[in-house]
């Protein structure tokens with residue numbers, strides 16, 4: 001090899017990809033650890049580097065760099081010698097805030113751990129038990145939806161006359177039950193029922209109790225059990241069966257004539273995938289569920305229909321699709337900017 005010959009392609013792009021990736025991981029770890037060390041609870045009040053260092057039992061120089069990094073990413077502000085939360089960290093990272101997103105952030109570590117031993121993850125598919133996975137994920141989703149998605153969804157549905165006239169609502173695969181709790185708050189005479197796996201409903205009951213709500217629960221598996229009938233509104237959000245024709249048929253049978261079916265759901269769009277989409281799709285295939293069979297793309301399952309197929313199917317069943325709304329929220333649980341839709345359909349025959 002002649003050492004005077006340079007390679008014919010620069011290493012700059014490769015190096016910047018590596019640096020971006022490694023810095024991203026470092027930042028995530030720093031943020032997660034700051035949450036675990038309760039730094040954002042301490043920074044509710046003005047705190048100097050030395051005071052924080054004493055509280056945490058960590059060397060002042062290290063604490064100095066942590067604080068300066070938090071300032072750089074907009075999660076702390078500095079005034080003289082003192083540091084304090086910004087509005088962003090006060091609302092979303094302080095553990096006593098109603099809108100805290102700390103579980104959303106710390107729970108991402110679990111999936112990251114699958115990347116730590118990537119070669120072994122790639123060679124053996126891990127099977128997750130639905131009963132073990134869902135009770136944990138609904139905690140994260142309860143926190144996640146409170147950043148705006150729940151409020152917007154509930155206000156939107158509440159504007160429909162069919163909802164205003166409803167006496168009963170079924171929240172199919174309702175998980176934490178926060179949507180039902182909110183529907184019941186906005187319309188106290190509405191009887192709301194959350195249908196979900198029995199193990200998940202143990203968590204749902206805690207949310208219902210916390211909010212002193214009258215929402216009721218119905219245990220069951222929507223693939224194999226019926227979920228009752230005579231409902232005026234059926235609401236379903238990110239239900240793994242929400243693109244499945246058999247579940248749509250069951251919804252049709254359970255709904256009163258003139259009733260509303262609201263399905264908030266991820267419908268992947270055809271076309272170019274972003275780098276984030278490809279990474280998510282790869283990760284989705286690291287694991288499978290015991291009960292629900294995953295399909296190739298993230299948040300998709302066996303027998304799922306596309307948005308167009310699903311809407312046609314609803315019309316064939318006897319629904320009129322009244323509206324389809326896009327949701328472009330930043331949604332942690334569902335990747336970055338997900339392709340979510342709210343379908344509002346009415347049973348007309």
Ligand SMILES: C[S@@+](CC[C@H](N)C(=O)[O-])C[C@H]1O[C@@H](n2cnc3c(N)ncnc32)[C@H](O)[C@@H]1O
Nearest residue numbers: 134141173174175196197200220221222237238
């Ligand atoms: C992604 S979470 C959505 C939770 C909530 N609706 C929301 O939007 O935040 C999916 C929900 O579907 C429930 N689920 C999954 N498989 C189910 C099944 N076979 N029968 C009933 N519920 C199921 C899970 O327990 C979980 O609560």
